[in-house]
Amino acid sequence: MSDLDELFEAAKAVRENAYAPYSNFLVGAALRTPDGTVYTGCNVENASYPVSVCAEGGAVSAMIAGGRRLIAEMVVIGDAALCSPCGMCRQRLKEFGTDHLVVHVADLNGVRRSFTMDELLPAAFELEMKKG
Numbered sequence: 001m002s003d004l005d006e007l008f009e010a011a012k013a014v015r016e017n018a019y020a021p022y023s024n025f026l027v028g029a030a031l032r033t034p035d036g037t038v039y040t041g042c043n044v045e046n047a048s049y050p051v052s053v054c055a056e057g058g059a060v061s062a063m064i065a066g067g068r069r070l071i072a073e074m075v076v077i078g079d080a081a082l083c084s085p086c087g088m089c090r091q092r093l094k095e096f097g098t099d100h101l102v103v104h105v106a107d108l109n110g111v112r113r114s115f116t117m118d119e120l121l122p123a124a125f126e127l128e129m130k131k132g
């Protein structure tokens with residue numbers, strides 16, 4: 001199994017744990033750090049909708065809790081035609097992505113498109129103090 005296949009399968013598996021009783025839109029995310037560690041997250045909705053957390057946010061939180069700070073590659077999976085990261089998550093990924101971060105957007109059958117961070121969030125807001 002390739003590294004990308006492994007990341008896809010991890011994202012697909014964690015998607016099954018999503019808590020999405022309001023939208024019924026399950027999303028999974030799996031990221032790999034430069035040292036090869038994989039972290040996952042799924043969307044967690046709330047009766048107060050803005051409190052909800054995206055799958056990408058859950059994966060980033062797990063990575064930070066695990067002591068890592070950089071994302072080399074990520075797979076996001078949903079059952080939409082193109083379940084690409086929302087605007088807020090694009091900024092979240094910009095904060096922790098390596099300069100070569102690739103985000104693969106998948107449906108249940110496999111990766112559909114792959115994006116660089118510059119494609120997802122051109123002219124991103126950034127401060128010099130990040131990634132310390």
Ligand SMILES: [Zn+2]
Nearest residue numbers: 054085086089
């Ligand atoms: Zn999001």
